Amino acid sequence: MPTRTANLLLAAAALAVLVGVMLAGQWLGSRYLSPNDGGERVVLTIPAGCTATEGGCEAEGEGVGIQLALPAEPSALTPFPVRVRVRGLTPDQVAWVRMEFEMVGMDMGLNRLTLEPREPGMWAAAATLPVCVAGRSDWIARVTVRGAAGQIYQADFPFSTTGPG
Numbered sequence: 001m002p003t004r005t006a007n008l009l010l011a012a013a014a015l016a017v018l019v020g021v022m023l024a025g026q027w028l029g030s031r032y033l034s035p036n037d038g039g040e041r042v043v044l045t046i047p048a049g050c051t052a053t054e055g056g057c058e059a060e061g062e063g064v065g066i067q068l069a070l071p072a073e074p075s076a077l078t079p080f081p082v083r084v085r086v087r088g089l090t091p092d093q094v095a096w097v098r099m100e101f102e103m104v105g106m107d108m109g110l111n112r113l114t115l116e117p118r119e120p121g122m123w124a125a126a127a128t129l130p131v132c133v134a135g136r137s138d139w140i141a142r143v144t145v146r147g148a149a150g151q152i153y154q155a156d157f158p159f160s161t162t163g164p165g
């Protein structure tokens with residue numbers, strides 16, 4: 001093989017490797033680094049009168065349903081079980097199910113958890129809420145489900161704690 005052709009081939013191979021590394025970097029970046037996890041975010045609709053503490057409540061949108069069930073009387077500082085059921089995506093199509101607790105207009109710190117799969121289509125975890133320094137009891141449970149294709153489904157369920165905090 002003439003040296004010139006060999007050099008050209010070598011240069012082409014080096015270029016292909018470079019492009020491959022760049023594409024992989026871009027893919028990794030979009031997958032792990034971008035602020036909203038790189039996916040399209042779909043905010044599901046919470047039905048009127050939805051109460052996650054009374055047997056559960058399902059939010060819905062774009063063919064996906066997220067049902068959250070909380071105990072009847074969740075209170076601060078005492079761990080309680082949370083259960084999420086996902087409809088419209090097979091278990092294989094769900095990359096993860098997470099949850100965070102917030103209050104409207106008040107920074108309550110980071111209260112985030114990742115739920116574990118318990119049975120097909122159902123994820124669960126134990127949650128513990130901090131006591132609100134302002135004595136409020138109106139919480140929002142934000143459930144996010146990441147589909148395997150990258151989209152994020154979000155549902156914000158309002159609920160109240162009982163007892164102190």
Ligand SMILES: [Cu+2]
Nearest residue numbers: 103106132136
């Ligand atoms: Cu608060």
